[in-house]
Amino acid sequence: MLWVDKYRPRQLDELHCHPGVTDLLRKLMDTRDFPHMMLYGPPGAGKKTRISAFLRGVYGQGAEKMKVSTRSFKIPPSNSTTVECQVLDSPYHIEVSPADVGTGSRDTAIVQILVKETASALQPAMGDKHVSFKVVVINEVDRLSHQAQAALRRTMEKYVGACRIIMTANNFAKVLPPIRSRCLCIRVPSPTNQEIREVMHQIAVNENITVPDDLVDRIIAASGRDLRRALLMLETAKIKHYPFKANQKPPLVAWEEFLEKEICDTIMKNQTPKGVIAVRSKYYDLMGCMIPADVILKTLVKMLLKKVSGDTLKSKIVTFAASFEHTMRLGAKEIFHLEAFTANVMSAIKQANTSQQQGGRAPSPSGGS
Amino acid sequence: MFGFSQSSGAAAAARADVGRPAHLVPWIEKYRPKTMDDVAHQEEVVRALKSAIHSANMPHLLFYGPPGTGKTSSIHAIAHQLYGPIYKSRVLELNASDERGIGMIRERVKKFAQVQVRYHPTEAKEYPCPPYKIIILDEADQLTSEAQAALRRTMENYTRVTRFCLICNYISRIIEPLGSRCAKFRFQPIGDDSHRKRLEHIAAAEGVKIGEAGMTTLLLLAEGDLRRSITLMQSAYNLHGPDHHIAPSDLLEVAGCVKPAVITAFLHTCKTASSFDDVQKVIEQDLVAGGYTCSQIIPQITARLVGKKVSEGNDMTDDQDQGSGGGMQLSTELTDLQKAKIATRCGEVDSQLMDGADEYLQLLKLGADLMNILKQGGNNTRPHHN
Structure with missing residues (x-):
């Protein structure tokens, strides 16, 4: 198992970075009721990790029993075309990235059908904690078409009783203002260098390896404060050469190396x-x-x-x-x-x-x- | 598409609210004006509409004006005052974002208009209940011009039993013949005084703790949009809980604004940086990693350029600095030429972003341009190409 997954925090209390955001989620979790939410921020800042920890807190462990399935959706109004889309679902929530299947009527249909179905398949007293609604997690709302976002706005209002929507976005500005105003928007910035360093040290301790400080610094610099990337780099570096050499370079992805050597140097x-x-x-x-x-x-x-x-x-x-x-x-x-x-x-x-x-x-x- | 039932959007929202804990009911619904007298700020419109109510003889209506100025609220309030308990059977609300086709509208209107109306139904004796129904077409400027053209005849055909109320933001997008069939009402952005009064009323009713500085920020951020300011206040309230005193920075955060201090630091770096590397570092470390995007930053830079109050107010009331950040009041520091150049660059970047260009690269370019302009009075060469 990759370190990124192995050490992914499962509960809100385990999260290192952004205590403010975590606190807020904990408060919402304790009330057992929350409005629609949108978490936005750069990649690798911990948006999805937070969401899954939050859902686990709300529903109990059942929220972790996720299975992948491919669902097909009929596109209205003719219903003659169908699109297939992968969804991840647990008994309590469902996660989807509608932007992947293409824009226009396609993502619109998925958003509407999914929310409607999830809301109507209501089971009373769900989970360990008896929560009366399900959750739909929609990834990358900023990449949805204008039409799909407009449809979402109506859908969000209609089914708010039975179904809450949690969205993630990288680019806040690309989400329509009416959607922003309908949910609680939470900014998740990239973790700071210090926070990344702490996480890496923690993992080094758990894995029983020693990582020189200058390597850590170089990896942080190369990762662009993307925690996921930093951890993958650390793991790759370990596989490549352990114990670490002095002056070992943080590993580049193969294509980046190619880009640097073959293209950048030529230029x-x-x-x-x-x-x-x-x-x-x-x-x-x-x-x-x-x-x-x-x-x-x-x-x-x-x-x-x-x-x-x-x-x-x-x-x-x-x-x-x-x-x-x-x-x-x-x-x-x-x-x-x-x-x-x-x-x-x-x-x-x-x-x-x-x-x-x-x-x-x-x-x-x-x-x- | 969903087949919507007869219920209007507001009614649907009200039903969805049942069983929701009180703190999750949107305040914009909770404090929507119930009568014409409650509608904030739009004195002229209110006066005109009131006389229409008393004579119980209404023309077709066309409401236009910027978002959050009370257009939908007004027509709902009128309808409630006219019909009272039989509101549902007399009012049809069509949201143009959902049902665009003229076919759909025609069918719905026809069905709705077919049912005859009585003049004084017994269940609503104390209300005027004029012998017509009201059809509300929200967001009418989203209709295609073909649909609008087709609507002309539909409107005339059913004049005997229905009145239309078209609601839109941009009157220029309503075709002339449709506009000439309606009495037009312009809704103005809510003035600061009535805006503040309304917000204070809600804050008092909900027990929101918000000070003078917070209120000022709220008014500046909203720019006359009452819905926006109420939503912002509620988000800040939900986010921090009832005991928290809402500060300007909380409001900026929920509004998705870049913190003024961050912008100040960015501009400051552009001006004083010894090399482009510093600018790049600020862009990568503070802006991109902070979760901010270029399209959020540009409006705030241009706001400072013209010396708009929003930046001044925020800088002053923002947590920390008056002294260190005070050095970047663009409106007073720069020459007109520099300002013009910055505005042009911002415009270019914004238009390219609209085409879907990459945020990071555009931000870098903006940083490079700002650096050139701020440092050397803008006479540096910039590569020209098409």
């Missing part, structure tokens, strides 16, 4: 048309491995920002990145925009390297869709 060293062509095929390799282009671009920007120097150059790079990521969303072929970004960045680096004077002729983008 830094070889700013020629040939370099662009070489990089291009590398991009294709990555995208062939189902790495989304925007993730590639984001990761690449972070790497480049570490390597280049000079604020003018950095500001150029982020401007290019923002602009080409934007056109990438609008266009169809992602590779063009990655290439255009690469070419522009290369030319900017070359300019910075060769000439001291600024404000030379601006490079023109070589791609577009």
Whole structure:
């Protein structure tokens, strides 16, 4: 079992980070009644862990007996198309990520059908604690279509007696205001460096390993304060080399390593048309491995920002990145925009390297869709 | 789609409330005005509508105005005053977000209008009970223009037994022929005085502890939207329990606002940072990891730009700093050119975000731009490309 799962807190009392949020959940748990809720914050901040600990507190251990099933939903009004969607359910609650099946009438249907069914299949006095309603957990509400969110708003009001909805979101701003105003919104920020450090130390003690402090620091820096990522890195590092070497680097995911060595380095060293062509095929390799282009671009920007120097150059790079990521969303072929970004960045680096004077002729983008 | 029964949205909500513990009933429902006299702030509209009630002869109505100004509440209050106990059989509420098609509306309206009405039913003697029914079309600006066009004839066909009440935010989205059939009423954003009075009334009735600073923040955050301010107050109350004294920072938190101190720190870094790395660090550590998003930050930066009170008020009343953060009042510090440049950048970023661009990258770009503009008076070169 992975450490992330093995040491995932099961109860609210075991949670390390954000005592404020945990306190609030405990209060709600004790009243045995709570409004609809939305937890929002960056990935790896502990939104879902909190929710499952909270549900366990509300319903007792039964809430942990989850099973995965694939359900099919008929899409109204014709009912001729069906979509399949994986749901996780326990006797007391059901968890679903409707955004995965596509937007428009699809996620709308799932949201409505699921809440309606859950609310109507009411069993009195459920769980150890006799709670009279069920819970629907909806992940990634921010990714739901406008239509689905609008439908949710009506559904939330109608069935509030028999069914409470707990939602998670990464981007608070993408959730419709009417939904926000119907639930208790709780912000869950990333854990602080100190909190991550404590968790890692705790695990090191439990696993009976020694982790040097500088490795911990490097892992925290590389994880971007994402606790899940930090723990996975620690475990990978242990598998790769234990006892830990001095100066051991926190392990990168394979594709990131590839990105750094093959693409980032080429951009830094070889700013020629040939370099662009070489990089291009590398991009294709990555995208062939189902790495989304925007993730590639984001990761690449972070790497480049570490390597280049000079604020003018950095500001150029982020401007290019923002602009080409934007056109990438609008266009169809992602590779063009990655290439255009690469070419522009290369030319900017070359300019910075060769000439001291600024404000030379601006490079023109070589791609577009 | 669900087949909705005859019940209006409000009635459905009321039924769902049964068996709910009192603290979970939304205050916006609990304190919805029951009569026209209770409707806050809209004196002119109230006067006009009252005379309509007394003559018991109403034209079709069109209510428009920003959210949370009492449009739906007014029509509900009128209907209750007109019909009293037989409200349900005389009022049909259609929510345009749910049932968009004109086919649906036509069918429902037809069915509803078919049943004849009596002038003075015995069960509601003391009410005026005029011999028509009211059909409320909420969010009428969401209807397609085809549906609106089809509605014209429907409205005329049933004038004898029904009055329509269209409710919308943007009157420009209502087609002309539909607008000309109705008496138009504009609802204004709730003024601070009546807004405050209403909030104080609710706070007293619910035992909410909120001070002067909290009330001011609430008014600033709501911008004339009474529903928003009530919801915010209730969320803060639910979040912290009845004994807690609600502070401005609690309200900012439930409103999903970025803490003013965080924005101040961000701007301060952009201005004084020795290199872009510092800006990047603030973005990653404080903003992104804090769970804030770019689309939340931009409105707050622009608010400071024009020196809107909301930022000043918050900075002053916010927990800690007056001195250290006071250095970033954008409205007074910058030249007009700098302000214009920042506003342009914010606009660009916002529009790209609307297209679905990545929050992190846009934030980085915004940081880089702000740094250029704040540091060097905005004369730095910025790469031009399309």
